[in-house]
Amino acid sequence: MKTAAVNKNVRSRRSLSRNDRFTLSAFVGIPTLLQIVFLWAPTLITVVLSFTYWNGINVSDIKWAGFANYKNIFFGSPVFYDALKNNVVWLLWFTFLATPLGILLAYQFDRKIKGHQIYETIFYIPVVLSLAIIGIIWNFMLQPGGFVQGVMGRDIGNAISIWGNYDINSYVIMALASWRHIGYIMLLYLAGLKAFDSSLREASAIDGATEWQTFRKIIFPTMRPVNVIILVITIIDSLRAFDLVYIIYGTSTAWPLLNILAFQNFAGQGISMKGAAYSVIALVLCVVPILVYLRNVFKEDLQ
């Protein structure tokens, strides 16, 4: 009797009712179709277009260019290397400074230090702002004629050069981006820590482990799923950076990023498929390291 009941259960799970099948195909099929139409198709078209010359208007004008756009970018456009440098600086800054800081804050707040709710709120607030809004706010504050300059008694003519000063502008932009990123990472990690079994921590304390040892040997490895997400987010956020810088500099490539270059070549008066090539380069840089990393992670999990 018992086995028969189990078999019946298995069968009913396999042979879905008409209604179930309809619901399932609607829930899976429609989003998949939308993804294919609005994401995968344009991506593939962009990849193909990156090997052509085209001004974006009449399809009949598309001419095969081979690798000319890529050759032009790699060997003829110094601005590409400036952009690459900025993207890499962004990635390094996020990976080695902003993300660890967010984790550190989460770890401290999780220990319920005095007034942790106030601190949490303070660090969390920038997360509600999009990077575009952060750009608008801080551009308004720091640009010549802006609030901060005014407070310092600087008019437009003798305003301290920030966006145009290449000794400091990268740091200012990184600081603005981190302002949001730190809170974001803190929030993610805090959520993970809430689910952390506190008896493990107590056990390690009884065994005489220091705080650092507890974090490194117990908490960090146990938080692996969260760590993976955070790493992926950090990489993607660094390489897809666009809005903050676009708000400050517009399409002028005074502080270029790969995505700004892509946009500059797509928009404006001179549409060229160099923009498509820039997009493909950014896509490859974004996707490949993540795929490699995730494959390794899942392989280890299977073992």
Next chain:
Amino acid sequence: MSDVNNGISRRSVLKGAAIGGAGLVAGGSLLAGCGKKQVTGDVRFTIRGNLSDAGAKIAIAANDAYTAKTGNKVISQAVNSDDFQNNFVQILQGTPDDAFGWMAGWRTNARADAGLLADVSEQVKALGSSLSAAAIQGATNPTDGKQYIIPTTYYPWGLHYRKSTMQELGLDPESISTWDDLIKLCEATQKKGLVGYALGDKGGWEAMGTFDILNMRLNGYQFHIDLLNGKEQWTDAKVVEVFNYMGQLAPYMNKNVLDISWDGMRDLLLQKKCGAMMMGSWFANDFLAKSQEDYDDLWIVPFPEINPEHGIDSIDAPLDGISVAANGNNVEGGADLAGFLGSKEGIDAAVAAGDTNIYISSEFDTSSYDAFNKQKLAVLGAAKNIGFFLDRDTRGDFAGPVVGPAIQSFLKNPKDLTKILDSTQAQWDALPAL
């Protein structure tokens, strides 16, 4: 009355307009056989800029005059000018407004070749002799000899300064005629603690005005145009010389050139913080909007002579006008409105609303010009050759993505000049054939 709509309400209005417009156009074409062709239907017009700008109020006043004359409603929409220019090709391929203010040169001709702009040769012909041959020539697409823009206004790029500042410095504002005069002016203003030569290049195009004029002064108009069209080399010693002259001005510039845009330059002059600046005169509307006193204090002279061989025979004077979208709902109506805006009635309405631009039309009464506008005419008249500005005289995929960053790099690090020019030439060579 012209309706002004922003964002959300626009869509519903457009639907109604499209249906109403279609009916009216059908009615109009039925009547067309009975006599003089009467264009009807609502016309949609894009204003580049903020609704609060002086320019938007002027455009709306002119559109109202069109409605009063023809009974055709004009639905005006204000859009951010940079966004409109950046997305121009996409907008024109979608559902564009029928007419909009646009710029003659490469930006019109290339889009006309792609079939995005409507032919307005008929309207240009109707304006007849009120347009000078040179203006019509400037608005003509060399590919097919037709016009895709109705030229309305133009403005000189010249050396702007405030007369009061010059008097305080004890300089004769009328005699900045040589390079040494300019340097003297810069030195004197700097000694007063002001910026000598105001420049902004955050937008990447503002300093092109200085590059253009130095190139035309040193090497002449023909060399300049040939350079921008690939017939001369960027690595030429003549181009190096242009940048050397720009470098001579650098010590007198504000220390935050890459931090400010054209509006920052304008504000420097408005707040009496600088000596002179090279700029297009369109910003004078903002001086007038601030106060009559500020406007009366504003002055313009041609950029001084450097090479006697070329004197002051060339100038950047971008030609602006009204273009009509080929994909608009009411192409005929758009062309009709464009024609009106270029005609005497349209100009009168704009000027009555406070427009300080110089109109090309000879029917426009220049005797009513104020002193500044008369001076603008004099500055234009001093030149024999007229350029349209670097980003309209050369390919769009070269001006913004290549020359803009090149000039910024030079301002950032003048020592890299050789490298910058080599790269600029290499990037021109890598451009696909048009």
